[in-house]
Amino acid sequence: MTTAIAPTTLDRHWPAEGVTRVPFWVYSDPQVYEQEMSRIFCGESWAYIGLEVEIPHAGDFKQVIIGDRPVVMVRDEAGAVHVFVNRCAHRGVKFCRVPSGNVQRFTCPYHQWTYDLQGRLRGVPFHRGLKHQGGMPADFSREAYGLEALQVTVRHGTVFASFSMQVEPFADYLGPTMLSYFDRVFDGRPLRLLGYMRQRIPSNWKLMFENLKDPYHASLMHVFLVTFGLFRADQPSAVYMDATGRHACLISRRGEQRATSDTKDIRNLREDFQLHDPRLLVPVREFPGDATVVMQTLWPNLIVQQQSNTLAMRQIVPRGPEAFELLWTFFGYEDDTEEMTLKRLRQANLMGPAGLVSADDSEVMKLSQDGVAPYAEAAGVIEMGGRGVEDTEHMVTEVAIRAFYRYYREVMGF
Amino acid sequence: MAVPLAVRCEIEELLAEYAAVLDAMDLERWPEFFTEQCFYEIIPRENYDRGLPLAIMRCESKGMLKDRVVAIRETMMYEPRYMRHMLSAIRVTGESPEGITVEANYAVFETVINDLTRVFNVGRYLDRIVREAGQLKFAEKHCVYDSVLVPNSLIYPL
Numbered sequence: 001m002t003t004a005i006a007p008t009t010l011d012r013h014w015p016a017e018g019v020t021r022v023p024f025w026v027y028s029d030p031q032v033y034e035q036e037m038s039r040i041f042c043g044e045s046w047a048y049i050g051l052e053v054e055i056p057h058a059g060d061f062k063q064v065i066i067g068d069r070p071v072v073m074v075r076d077e078a079g080a081v082h083v084f085v086n087r088c089a090h091r092g093v094k095f096c097r098v099p100s101g102n103v104q105r106f107t108c109p110y111h112q113w114t115y116d117l118q119g120r121l122r123g124v125p126f127h128r129g130l131k132h133q134g135g136m137p138a139d140f141s142r143e144a145y146g147l148e149a150l151q152v153t154v155r156h157g158t159v160f161a162s163f164s165m166q167v168e169p170f171a172d173y174l175g176p177t178m179l180s181y182f183d184r185v186f187d188g189r190p191l192r193l194l195g196y197m198r199q200r201i202p203s204n205w206k207l208m209f210e211n212l213k214d215p216y217h218a219s220l221m222h223v224f225l226v227t228f229g230l231f232r233a234d235q236p237s238a239v240y241m242d243a244t245g246r247h248a249c250l251i252s253r254r255g256e257q258r259a260t261s262d263t264k265d266i267r268n269l270r271e272d273f274q275l276h277d278p279r280l281l282v283p284v285r286e287f288p289g290d291a292t293v294v295m296q297t298l299w300p301n302l303i304v305q306q307q308s309n310t311l312a313m314r315q316i317v318p319r320g321p322e323a324f325e326l327l328w329t330f331f332g333y334e335d336d337t338e339e340m341t342l343k344r345l346r347q348a349n350l351m352g353p354a355g356l357v358s359a360d361d362s363e364v365m366k367l368s369q370d371g372v373a374p375y376a377e378a379a380g381v382i383e384m385g386g387r388g389v390e391d392t393e394h395m396v397t398e399v400a401i402r403a404f405y406r407y408y409r410e411v412m413g414f
Numbered sequence: 415m416a417v418p419l420a421v422r423c424e425i426e427e428l429l430a431e432y433a434a435v436l437d438a439m440d441l442e443r444w445p446e447f448f449t450e451q452c453f454y455e456i457i458p459r460e461n462y463d464r465g466l467p468l469a470i471m472r473c474e475s476k477g478m479l480k481d482r483v484v485a486i487r488e489t490m491m492y493e494p495r496y497m498r499h500m501l502s503a504i505r506v507t508g509e510s511p512e513g514i515t516v517e518a519n520y521a522v523f524e525t526v527i528n529d530l531t532r533v534f535n536v537g538r539y540l541d542r543i544v545r546e547a548g549q550l551k552f553a554e555k556h557c558v559y560d561s562v563l564v565p566n567s568l569i570y571p572l
Contacts, residue, residue, distance in 0.1 A: 195460075275477070277477030277478045330468045346472065353470055354470040354564070359492060363492045367493070
């Protein structure tokens, strides 16, 4: 962080144990939520916006929401990517009404103020009045009423934006370790868009991050993953974070479908389960190094998913304290063979709202919300793997959740 | 279309039986509505209309349908729920040596037990139906859904 955080004006008190406790009021309190929207999503953070491949041509645009604020990503005639607020400078109308498309200009439907692809105000009907009547004041300057633009970073085909003009450069924001894992998937090769999945999960948005920072549950709840060795506590694995703790990576290697002395606590391991059609899971190694899974959580709204050959951006859009939307953008690389594309599409069966693995998560997040919301005075216990926040070379830990809340408390002033 | 009335009745019965089996949660019977080399998918309309291939459920054989059933029964974790299918506007849209193509609208209601019933998913079936050993079977079934967001999770097939 480059600027000091103001103390919160909210009268909320974190448990004395610190990051080994998460008070349940963080999941349901509307005032806490409002402060999150301003301090986290509109604060000094780089929010994920989309992929360049979604807007390949001049005039291509896509609606996006950062926190609860609608914005538009658009490519201009020179090829540059801009992100503007989806709010007319005149009276505040959300002028862009379709999710994505191509335009030459944006025109607000209410009074037809018109903006170019760089967000400059180009047209104000009756600017000079009509028959010497009305019109804007003589000193009205169109230059002063462009669309409010966000700061934008484009890195290897991905687009991030920030409401803050003071936010540090994107590479510094990620830090060297997180950047190296980010560049592992986004290595500069052109991407191929495979499609979207969208779901609304009735739980607080932070539970999604907790889920992806929690390798402890993955070995226990996800019978499908465990059974096929896609992610298991007895495999070589690691949890790495950036210096602040806001970002993390869960890293693992695929193992075999067999029980070992280490799997006796994994009572759900099903050695007998064989697929009728094994084509569902025939991963091929495609990235350097041993890791076959890297799940990267990037503050404030992104999970980069690499599980075997299925690659996706999972974008978190909060919808009030007790719900969020999860928008999945699946992709491959432009130079993928047809066979590789098929692998990605088949393995996508693990993920999304119908995912053989991910549906467990959306279901359990609802149960979490059902449990925590009525008991705001209670707190969760985050002590697996100790009480610290340091990088860890195994999976039996909740360290990344502790690190996340250490940073969360700093930003929120709790 | 030159599809005889008797075959149209048979198609309607096939769809009604299909819905009844799913509503009854008789999942083991679900793959039996399909050919061995079938293709089944549940795909957002957004992807389908734009030619993007990603589906939220994609099965490229009867074997993959069976694997889905085993996962639902044995490995997945979810809250108990009832599903109810409403099918309408069943139309034969073509006939060729590859089979009869049929479209139908569907609305699926979900009742998570202890909660209100909700409209879970609305869309249309795009089917290719063939006759195998006297029985009509789905060689292809594309469930193309209008519903932009899946309410939480989709556990059971549509």
